[in-house]
Amino acid sequence: MVYYLKYDMQSICKRLVEEQLRDSGLKYSLLSTNELAINQIVTEELITGLNGHLSKMGIEIVASKKTMLVQKIKEAIMELVSLEDKLVLSKTSYHLAKTLNHGYRYLSAIFSEVTFTTIENYIILQKIEKAKEMVAGGELSFTEIAWKLNYSSVAHFSTQFKNTTGLTPSVFKKIINQRRKNTIENTI
Amino acid sequence: MTEYNKLKNLNNKLPMTELTTHVLLADDDKDDREDFIEAFKSLKMQTELQVVKNGAELMTYLNDPSLRLPHLLFLDLNMPKKSGRECLIEIKKIERLKNLTVAIYSTSSSEKDIEDTFMNGANVYIKKPAHLTVLKKVISQILTINWQYQTSGLNRDNFLLQL
Numbered sequence: 001m002v003y004y005l006k007y008d009m010q011s012i013c014k015r016l017v018e019e020q021l022r023d024s025g026l027k028y029s030l031l032s033t034n035e036l037a038i039n040q041i042v043t044e045e046l047i048t049g050l051n052g053h054l055s056k057m058g059i060e061i062v063a064s065k066k067t068m069l070v071q072k073i074k075e076a077i078m079e080l081v082s083l084e085d086k087l088v089l090s091k092t093s094y095h096l097a098k099t100l101n102h103g104y105r106y107l108s109a110i111f112s113e114v115t116f117t118t119i120e121n122y123i124i125l126q127k128i129e130k131a132k133e134m135v136a137g138g139e140l141s142f143t144e145i146a147w148k149l150n151y152s153s154v155a156h157f158s159t160q161f162k163n164t165t166g167l168t169p170s171v172f173k174k175i176i177n178q179r180r181k182n183t184i185e186n187t188i
Numbered sequence: 189m190t191e192y193n194k195l196k197n198l199n200n201k202l203p204m205t206e207l208t209t210h211v212l213l214a215d216d217d218k219d220d221r222e223d224f225i226e227a228f229k230s231l232k233m234q235t236e237l238q239v240v241k242n243g244a245e246l247m248t249y250l251n252d253p254s255l256r257l258p259h260l261l262f263l264d265l266n267m268p269k270k271s272g273r274e275c276l277i278e279i280k281k282i283e284r285l286k287n288l289t290v291a292i293y294s295t296s297s298s299e300k301d302i303e304d305t306f307m308n309g310a311n312v313y314i315k316k317p318a319h320l321t322v323l324k325k326v327i328s329q330i331l332t333i334n335w336q337y338q339t340s341g342l343n344r345d346n347f348l349l350q351l
Contacts, residue, residue, distance in 0.1 A: 166350025
């Protein structure tokens, strides 16, 4: 007697992918059978690693080339900002082009197309994010922060902070401190 | 079908992709709601907008575990029955809701109101613009920045924006 096996490919694939992802400890959600959202910072090594496991089962993670390039640009910007190096920050376009081996014009066009914003705005956003961490940390003065992030003066730093967040660095600091106090009071 | 069931139906049909920003608006003023919907139509980004008409309706929606939470909530400060301020405080006390990004949408521009809402956990404070063109610009600005927080792993605790 010969029996036939009936497969539901969709649920098999989903099951396989889920098993692999669960072991990886990633924060993820499967949006559909072929759409995977990774809810954490994604590096190229991470994707390569995952692909290594999945490829044994004939599954491959693909992102569009443009999205991957934008991801690389973002990583490079974060890296540049975290260096807190005045020389690097004064020539970001040069450093980005050099790191990513593409003309700046090309990088800039792809970035705007995918992210709805420009590289320049993204750099400002990242610098202000870094500034927010420093302000919230409370150990550095605004002058020191301005210096570290290559602003020509505290006034210039405060203006860009205000333009980006709508708040002055001091009001921001006040709010963050007050929120911390509230959280501490609520947990006690 | 009741209005709430209609909302529920729409929520269940929202596209399951991270590329779409799901926005919820809570405002009791009909004209303001219409302006907001109009401004949303001009956005370049993929968005889904849902609307509730008061604070009580908002809290029912947010506390319904069968509904997907929005990425971003626009909350009118002055609403009858349950005010935006009360909703905000309530939201921040509920574990499932406390990480929701809240944009306060108000006619007041008093420093006190602004600081007060930020301290209660709001991320964005917008003074309702008088002109539709300004409103379009403001909404687009907020969605662009929110998008960065959604996709670039920035620290949401530090997301404060006043426009």
